Amino acid sequence: MRIGQGFDVHVFGEGDFVILGGVRVPHGRGLVAHSDGDVVIHALCDAIFGALAMGDIGKHFPPSDPQWRNADSRQFLRHAARLMEEQGYRLGNADVTVIAEAPKVGPHASVMRDNLAADLGCGIDRISIKATTTEKLGFTGRGEGIAAQACVLLERA
Ligand SMILES: Nc1ccn([C@@H]2O[C@H](COP(=O)(O)O)[C@@H](O)[C@H]2O)c(=O)n1
Ligand SMILES: C[C@@]1(CO)OP(=O)(O)OP(=O)(O)OC[C@H]1O
Numbered sequence: 394m395r396i397g398q399g400f401d402v403h404v405f406g407e408g409d410f411v412i413l414g415g416v417r418v419p420h421g422r423g424l425v426a427h428s429d430g431d432v433v434i435h436a437l438c439d440a441i442f443g444a445l446a447m448g449d450i451g452k453h454f455p456p457s458d459p460q461w462r463n464a465d466s467r468q469f470l471r472h473a474a475r476l477m478e479e480q481g482y483r484l485g486n487a488d489v490t491v492i493a494e495a496p497k498v499g500p501h502a503s504v505m506r507d508n509l510a511a512d513l514g515c516g517i518d519r520i521s522i523k524a525t526t527t528e529k530l531g532f533t534g535r536g537e538g539i540a541a542q543a544c545v546l547l548e549r550a
Contacts, residue, residue, distance in 0.1 A: 395482065395547040397444025401435035404538040411539065413491065413498065414505025414522060415467050415512075420496045424539065427456045431466035433489055433505065433522070436543040438466075440487065441473040444547045445480055470512040477513075477547060484515045485546035491524040492533050492540040498524035 408423015414433040424430030438450045447453075454461045454469055477483065487509070491498045498505075502522040510517040527534040 394485065394549070395444040397440040397442070397545045397547070399436040399439025399441075399443060399543045400540070401432045401439065401450075402532075402538055402540045403430045403432050405536065411496065412466070413501065413539075413541075414489075415465075415508035416501045416504050418496050418498075418501055428454070428461050428464040428469075429466050432539050432541040433491060433543075434466040434470050434509075436541040437487060437489055437509065437545070438469050438473045440543040440545040441477055441484075441547070444545055445476060445482070447476060447480075467508065467512050470509065474513045478550065481550050482547040483550045484513050484519055485548040486519045486521070487513070487543060487545045488521040489523065489541060489543040491522070492527060492542070493524065494526050494529065494534060494536050498522065 403424040403426050405422035406425035410417050411420050411424050412429045412431045435450055442449055505522050506517045506520045509520045533540055
């Protein structure tokens with residue numbers, strides 16, 4: 394078994410939606426990023442790369458590479474899933490926490506779980522999505538951005 398954790402932050406900027414776990418969530422601001430700014434998937438990818446001891450998302454998809462500009466982050470997750478399989482592992486479970494005052498994640502968590510499970514080739518019972526505010530404290534509390542953290546356990550396939 395292997396364990397991994399990941400963390401990501403993106404700052405709010407212009408726009409009227411954010412992408413979280415592959416779901417387009419209406420919001421008064423967008424997220425500034427090289428890709429689509431999906432902090433849920435970025436944290437989850439880093440947890441998987443960490444569990445495999447294979448670097449981080451920026452190593453696999455350099456922010457300097459124009460190829461990843463506005464990229465759909467789900468392709469990053471499918472790449473992580475392929476690496477996991479090649480190394481002889483499958484996902485035991487993943488647990489993700491979104492840290493944001495807004496938007497509300499709860500109403501979208503079920504579709505996010507469906508997306509992540511589809512990309513990772515596992516059942517949705519292996520994917521958990523949670524969310525919390527920081528009670529208006531810190532940068533997330535001031536509504537300046539969104540953070541996400543993820544933990545994964547990989548099992549021998
Ligand atoms: N962006 C968020 C933040 C929170 N939730 C849900 O609200 C519950 C209460 O949050 P507190 O920070 O006040 O504890 C939390 O447990 C989530 O269910 C959310 O959906 N989206
Ligand atoms: C995802 C990548 C892709 O170039 O860029 P960003 O969308 O800016 O996201 P970040 O979380 O900073 O991770 C780095 C990059 O791999």
